[in-house]
Amino acid sequence: MSPLWEFPTTWDTAPTRVRDSALRPCDVVAPPAQIELTLDRITAVVEAILDRRALPVVLGGDHSITFSVLRGYRKTAPKLHLIHLDAHHDFSPTTDPSSGRLSFRHGNYIRHAIDLPWVSGVTMIGLRGILGPRGEEAIQEARKRGVQIVSASHAIQIGAEKIAASIPKAERYYVTIDIDVMDPSLAPGTGTPVPGGFTYCQVRELLAAIAVNGRVLGFDLTEVSPPNDFESTTSRLASYLVIEFLGAIFKARPVSAVEKRG
Numbered sequence: 001m002s003p004l005w006e007f008p009t010t011w012d013t014a015p016t017r018v019r020d021s022a023l024r025p026c027d028v029v030a031p032p033a034q035i036e037l038t039l040d041r042i043t044a045v046v047e048a049i050l051d052r053r054a055l056p057v058v059l060g061g062d063h064s065i066t067f068s069v070l071r072g073y074r075k076t077a078p079k080l081h082l083i084h085l086d087a088h089h090d091f092s093p094t095t096d097p098s099s100g101r102l103s104f105r106h107g108n109y110i111r112h113a114i115d116l117p118w119v120s121g122v123t124m125i126g127l128r129g130i131l132g133p134r135g136e137e138a139i140q141e142a143r144k145r146g147v148q149i150v151s152a153s154h155a156i157q158i159g160a161e162k163i164a165a166s167i168p169k170a171e172r173y174y175v176t177i178d179i180d181v182m183d184p185s186l187a188p189g190t191g192t193p194v195p196g197g198f199t200y201c202q203v204r205e206l207l208a209a210i211a212v213n214g215r216v217l218g219f220d221l222t223e224v225s226p227p228n229d230f231e232s233t234t235s236r237l238a239s240y241l242v243i244e245f246l247g248a249i250f251k252a253r254p255v256s257a258v259e260k261r262g
């Protein structure tokens, strides 16, 4: 079997090549310390998947990948609403405070993504934890830019149906799941765990409600960190979530979740 995308086996800068028209899982080679090159490669793969009118399912990697995935949607219309399931806002400034240079990190990907012309809005669900002054600033800035925020405690109080109903109506949704939206007692294998997260059933119900309420045009799952995991608990839970969400999307939109060719 020939792979769909041939990536360089060495960490050089050779361009991504599409080799055949069949869709198969593929890895994107991430050259160490070359974040922008990695992000460009991810964008190219997502664009190739969408060109084939298929549904991208992207597995991280840290959360910085989501910005590059969203860049791959530039040719899709109408615009996408981003649903961000995460313990954190990921809305830190886009420049490094010490160097002043543009930075692409897991803590600031939404601040980049919100400026993409084809992203119509953002809803954050599951936020919690302790905010320092920088965090407060980020939240204020996010709200100023129209981001809707549903904290973990509020979300748990109102339940999946009401959370999904509170998400602004849009014709297309892109969903990103940071595994740290789960409670760390259930998903310990992640870099920045925060107590007070969701149970598996709560996330599953929420994903099902999102799939019923709108048309999901792709999703990713990020921040699973096997070295931090215990007995593969987090990896297993993450794979269950992916399968459950795929099932919910295709059950809700059997014909239109993936657009038919022609």
Ligand SMILES: [Mn+2]
Binding pocket: 063, 086, 088, 090, 106, 178, 223
């Ligand atoms: Mn995140």
